[in-house]
Amino acid sequence: MAHSPNALMIRKLDSIFSLSDEERQVLGSLPVQVATFKPDRDIVRIGDRPSQSFMVLQGFTCVYKLTAEGKRQIVAFHVPGDLPDLQSLHLKVMDHSVATVSACTLGFIPHEALYDLCNRYPRITAALWRETLVDASIFREWMTGIGRREAYNRMAHLLCELLVRLKAVGVAEDETFDLPVTQTELADAIGASTVHVNRVLQELRADGLIRSRGTQIQILDWDRLKEAGDFDPLYLHLRQDGKA
Amino acid sequence: MAHSPNALMIRKLDSIFSLSDEERQVLGSLPVQVATFKPDRDIVRIGDRPSQSFMVLQGFTCVYKLTAEGKRQIVAFHVPGDLPDLQSLHLKVMDHSVATVSACTLGFIPHEALYDLCNRYPRITAALWRETLVDASIFREWMTGIGRREAYNRMAHLLCELLVRLKAVGVAEDETFDLPVTQTELADAIGASTVHVNRVLQELRADGLIRSRGTQIQILDWDRLKEAGDFDPLYLHLRQDGKA
DNA sequence: CGCTGCTTTGAATTCTGTCAAGACGTGTGG
DNA sequence: CCACACGTCTTGACAGAATTCAAAGCAGCG
Structure with a gap:
């Protein structure tokens, strides 16, 4: 690879x-x-x-x-x-x-x-x-997320961003990707505690937005995840076709 | 000017x-x-x-x-x-x-x-x-501040940064500068509510770190403010003499 | 099998936000 | 010159999000 x-x-x-x-x-x-x-x-x-x-x-x-x-x-x-x-x-x-x-x-x-x-x-x-x-x-x-969105939404946003970016470089396909990142690291990224990240991930799963097995993340409902994360890919400045 | x-x-x-x-x-x-x-x-x-x-x-x-x-x-x-x-x-x-x-x-x-x-x-x-x-x-x-420091410290940090940057371009001298920014705007900047900014500013005043009259901010204790804000100007990448 | 590191839970605490109202200040208009 | 209006600042009480502490599961790995 x-x-x-x-x-x-x-x-x-x-x-x-x-x-x-x-x-x-x-x-x-x-x-x-x-x-x-x-x-x-x-x-x-x-x-x-x-x-x-x-x-x-x-x-x-x-x-x-x-x-x-x-x-x-x-x-x-x-x-x-x-x-x-x-x-x-x-x-x-x-x-x-x-x-x-x-x-x-x-x-x-x-x-x-x-x-x-x-x-x-x-x-x-x-x-x-x-x-x-x-x-x-x-x-x-x-920064906007950390300052103005709640942890649940920040987590959703991060997952959206990663999927889009990974797809753009061809490292992810469909709605599944490998996220070799511990919950502590996710916590440090969204500015929350590890415990809270754990709970928020459980919520996302319970809400049917994502599923995870080991380090694999599967997006079950892209539209609702996007909405939860208030995610608009404009800021990634990708080309129209979503390639890097 | x-x-x-x-x-x-x-x-x-x-x-x-x-x-x-x-x-x-x-x-x-x-x-x-x-x-x-x-x-x-x-x-x-x-x-x-x-x-x-x-x-x-x-x-x-x-x-x-x-x-x-x-x-x-x-x-x-x-x-x-x-x-x-x-x-x-x-x-x-x-x-x-x-x-x-x-x-x-x-x-x-x-x-x-x-x-x-x-x-x-x-x-x-x-x-x-x-x-x-x-x-x-x-x-x-x-982002580090919003994610990992409390509002009191973020406010201190912001004031430190503004003083240093304004000094660098010669818009501030000594320890006083004009801050034509409402508390609502400060709140939007540090990712807090207006009410909380108000209280945090009161605390900073009560602690003898700053004084304010109208839009004028006076730093009373630079060392302690710097410490409160966990402020290290390295990230501003100014020249040694502090000029822009 | 026993580490080691990661995830999960529960309970108590604290920071911070929200709501609502009042005080203050300055500029405008009568 | 005073009254009024508007924006900003200040306060109090309450609710809620998130942290901290502590401990118990789990899983992969040597």
Whole structure:
């Protein structure tokens, strides 16, 4: 299932602008170093000054921050095809940490190579910039949920988002997907306690919106889940056909 | 007090990279259309497809989203020197709305002019890109607060952030600044109810952390306010000297 | 089979929201 | 110059969402 990192990148950027042959070629020859990580490992830490960014090739990663009290907030999940750490290209010091959630395969690309790329291909710059803007849009949506929606609805919203994003990169089909994320991590993502996430998931099941077996999540009633989550995919800025 | 829009932009970007004379000149000749807005007016709305971005020259603006239930979450405040709507350069459809909070003077710049600029000056592209990344960093910090800190601490955090940001652009000096924002708006920003914001502000006053007279906020005990807010300015990505 | 980590339950507590009403302040109009 | 109106701020009482603490099931894995 592990795509070639370069192929994944090309596919991603190509879906935004139609890349020229030259652009494809340059992207194809980017030096990418592939590495695997176990679940729950920090990839970059707050305070670090990374000299490379990476693309998720397999698995789930998350971006998180800790409060002084030691509470954790996950501010983003990233799935195959995402570039969770692009911002380190222009913000030298990490203001957050990035970690694996499941076991992951990652493709690291030196900043140098990206700078070079950006200097020569403004359209690729724009595409990468756009990626970071979509991330920011998702932050806004999550913040709105955490600030103004109840836990039940936030959970529904998160499940909607994940299904749509996973479908967009072809990692999910139909209404089922693998969610290798513990309830504690879900809690950190929606800003609730583990106990409460547990109860909210039970409610979603009882209401017939979802079903789960192990880490598999099945959406039983997409329309009602969408409504419960107040989910409108506009903020994901996907193309009309729902592809990334 | 209204700076020339171009001068403000040059100053901002110059503080990130030292601009060359040519870059200064190009920025100085950007076509900027200045307009004034009354308080509480939408500047761009969700669903719009703007053909220009703008810089705040005077006043406060906010970025907000509404839930299906009609609740509002303010996800960002913007102050003079900020470019609240830069992302519309690459994300065609607005996923949120932007509005004035106080009366504002804004400088609009056509996207066309910005595209042109970016195609010719990669360093300016990088500086603008960086602006949007700092916005995203602030989203992450706010999300962490809303998800994991209590209202009292979020309020303290917000006041810390505003003081630092206003100082960075020279709109605040010492420990006092003008906050032309109602308690309802503060509530929408920290994800709390108006009533609760009122009580939290009273607590902050009672604890001797702040004082307020009208819209003027005075920080009485910066160290304790910082601690209460769990505030570390790292995420603002300012230069060492605290300038924007 | 026994860890270890994750999920599930129950009960008590606390933070925060909602509702409703009154106080305050400023600008307008008579 | 005073009365009035409107928006904002402030208070009190109550309800509800969600947290915390604690303990008991479960499941996968060596």
